[in-house]
Amino acid sequence: MSVLVYTENWDGKFKKLTFELVSYAAGVAKMIGTSVTAVSIGKVDETELKKLGNYGAGKIISVNNEQLTTLDNQAYTSVISDISIKENATVIILANNNTGKAIAPRLSVRLKAGIGSGISKLPINLNPFTVYKRTYSGNAYAHLVIKSDIKILTLAQNSFDLIGTPDTATIENITVSVDGSLIKTLVKDVQKQSGKILLTDADIVVSGGRGMKSPDNWPSLVELATLLGAATACSRPVSDEGWRPHEEHTGQTGKIIAPNLYIAVGISGATQHLAGISSSKYIVAINSDKDAPIFEAAQYGIVGDAMKVLPKLVEAVRSAKK
Amino acid sequence: MKILVCISNVPDTTTKIKFAAGNTSIDTTGVQWVINPWDELSLTRALELKDDASTGVKSVTVIHVGQASSEPTIRKALAIGADDAIRVNAESSDAWFVASQIAEVVRKEQFDIIFCGIESSDYNGSAVGGMISEFLGIPSVSAVSGVKIENGQPVLIREIDGGKEIVSVPVPFVAVVQKGISKEPRIAAMRGIMMARTKPVKLIEPLAVNALTEIAEFEKPAPRAACKYIDAENPAQLIDLLQNEAKVI
Numbered sequence: 079m080s081v082l083v084y085t086e087n088w089d090g091k092f093k094k095l096t097f098e099l100v101s102y103a104a105g106v107a108k109m110i111g112t113s114v115t116a117v118s119i120g121k122v123d124e125t126e127l128k129k130l131g132n133y134g135a136g137k138i139i140s141v142n143n144e145q146l147t148t149l150d151n152q153a154y155t156s157v158i159s160d161i162s163i164k165e166n167a168t169v170i171i172l173a174n175n176n177t178g179k180a181i182a183p184r185l186s187v188r189l190k191a192g193i194g195s196g197i198s199k200l201p202i203n204l205n206p207f208t209v210y211k212r213t214y215s216g217n218a219y220a221h222l223v224i225k226s227d228i229k230i231l232t233l234a235q236n237s238f239d240l241i242g243t244p245d246t247a248t249i250e251n252i253t254v255s256v257d258g259s260l261i262k263t264l265v266k267d268v269q270k271q272s273g274k275i276l277l278t279d280a281d282i283v284v285s286g287g288r289g290m291k292s293p294d295n296w297p298s299l300v301e302l303a304t305l306l307g308a309a310t311a312c313s314r315p316v317s318d319e320g321w322r323p324h325e326e327h328t329g330q331t332g333k334i335i336a337p338n339l340y341i342a343v344g345i346s347g348a349t350q351h352l353a354g355i356s357s358s359k360y361i362v363a364i365n366s367d368k369d370a371p372i373f374e375a376a377q378y379g380i381v382g383d384a385m386k387v388l389p390k391l392v393e394a395v396r397s398a399k400k
Numbered sequence: 401m402k403i404l405v406c407i408s409n410v411p412d413t414t415t416k417i418k419f420a421a422g423n424t425s426i427d428t429t430g431v432q433w434v435i436n437p438w439d440e441l442s443l444t445r446a447l448e449l450k451d452d453a454s455t456g457v458k459s460v461t462v463i464h465v466g467q468a469s470s471e472p473t474i475r476k477a478l479a480i481g482a483d484d485a486i487r488v489n490a491e492s493s494d495a496w497f498v499a500s501q502i503a504e505v506v507r508k509e510q511f512d513i514i515f516c517g518i519e520s521s522d523y524n525g526s527a528v529g530g531m532i533s534e535f536l537g538i539p540s541v542s543a544v545s546g547v548k549i550e551n552g553q554p555v556l557i558r559e560i561d562g563g564k565e566i567v568s569v570p571v572p573f574v575a576v577v578q579k580g581i582s583k584e585p586r587i588a589a590m591r592g593i594m595m596a597r598t599k600p601v602k603l604i605e606p607l608a609v610n611a612l613t614e615i616a617e618f619e620k621p622a623p624r625a626a627c628k629y630i631d632a633e634n635p636a637q638l639i640d641l642l643q644n645e646a647k648v649i
Contacts (some may be wrong), residue, residue, distance in 0.1 A: 195526055
């Protein structure tokens with residue numbers, strides 16, 4: 079018996095999200111009285127792999143295969159599914175990100191395992207196995223009972239604290255043969271921006287809405303973000319108008335994020351917007367309309383014109399930094 | 401080429417969610433039901449592909465697993481422009497159940513591209529599309545924000561962290577789509593609404609499949625503390641609170 083966790087890497091490096099996953103897996107393993115096996119696919123060096131041990135992975139299985147350098151959902155599912163059978167995994171944990179969402183459902187069918195997705199807390203109960211699951215885009219939470227023998231959970235980013243342990247992990251390098259005919263998705267081109275803080279990884283996000291009035295007013299918002307080491311985001315009308323790129327759209331149909339701090343500038347806070355940001359630890363609202371629903375979601379609020387407040391805020395951060 | 405678009409029937413996204421007695425289901429009184437937003441965008445893209453004769457797309461079918469009460473949502477999809485519809489006559493108990501039903505239909509009727517939204521706005525499961533592909537043993541591409549057909553070959557845009565990949569994949573496959581797949585959902589015109597009344601909706605009885613998950617109860621999210629207001633003339637106070645009270649900067 080074991081808890082298996084898929085530890086994704088980005089160009090050979092793990093992220094905070096990876097360690098959150100391992101910490102969570104260690105928490106689940108402790109509840110059911112077993113150990114954590116981490117599975118890494120791709121080229122990751124030993125120093126990096128060992129870091130997984132610091133968060134509670136007892137065993138690390140590293141699969142390095144040239145055919146698996148880009149994500150092919152079928153091939154990855156096949157590798158992870160074979161390892162989970164070999165390791166007798168009863169709980170399998172992945173991130174609730176693009177990769178996790180691509181693999182978890184396929185794994186579910188392979189292993190006849192029910193899925194609990196977007197989980198943010200340890201299971202409520204082991205018998206029956208019950209997890210606390212976000213539903214209705216954050217407007218309700220379900221106590222979801224997973225009835226199958228094997229359970230798959232996908233963990234929401236930035237929802238579970240890192241828990242360090244002094245354990246050291248054993249590393250097992252394995253080679254798997256992948257049937258080349260199984261690999262059907264061919265990546266023809268990759269377009270990547272570099273040097274920008276990723277919205278989904280950012281601890282702080284500064285986001286602008288229609289209250290910013292014009293794309294010409296963005297420099298002060300970007301300046302605030304730069305000073306805070308934050309990523310920039312926007313509301314849906316702003317991306318629909320083409321004021322900002324659609325990658326910045328946070329909300330129900332855009333990106334769902336959970337930073338430590340979300341600063342909403344000139345955003346009224348429609349239900350659909352809140353659905354994308356309500357898991358943020360702290361929300362600051364700056365809006366000229368004192369009745370805007372964003373203030374109901376916020377812990378700190380300033381009622382005022384964004385264009386007047388932003389320069390003062392930039393100044394305040396500057397002097398606080400001195 | 402034949403396209404299948406999977407649609408969920410969900411409460412309008414502005415609905416204030418309330419629970420029915422016992423907290424095991426939502427109170428549907430006064431709820432407006434709509435096509436799940438990502439499914440509506442997929443349907444729009446599927447119709448755009450069909451409108452372009454060079455793609456070779458001949459038909460767009462929608463499929464829904466649900467009871468007769470979801471008929472208006474299916475008719476709406478037909479009014480927007482789908483050629484025909486399939487309804488599997490069963491309550492959609494969980495992702496495993498729904499995906500089993502849709503996979504069974506695809507096995508019999510053969511579609512080339514199967515579109516699924518990245519999640520339904522009610523259950524937020526993100527599972528049905530991937531499950532259908534694995535039941536059928538066909539490729540799936542997730543986080544798809546663009547679909548084109550070039551010289552008869554599908555070319556997709558897949559979102560990755562900080563960028564995108566251009567991916568080719570042979571038919572049949574499942575595309576799990578997100579924002580960007582089409583700009584705005586297509587709106588039904590009067591002519592479409594009239595025509596939808598006579599378009600075929602095929603009724604299929606479900607396979608006997610047991611759900612793997614079950615919702616024991618719902619609860620509301622924990623309420624947030626009341627907002628602390630800071631004078632617009634004094635944002636330095638906000639910075640002080642963020643540094644020393646919230647400790648987030």
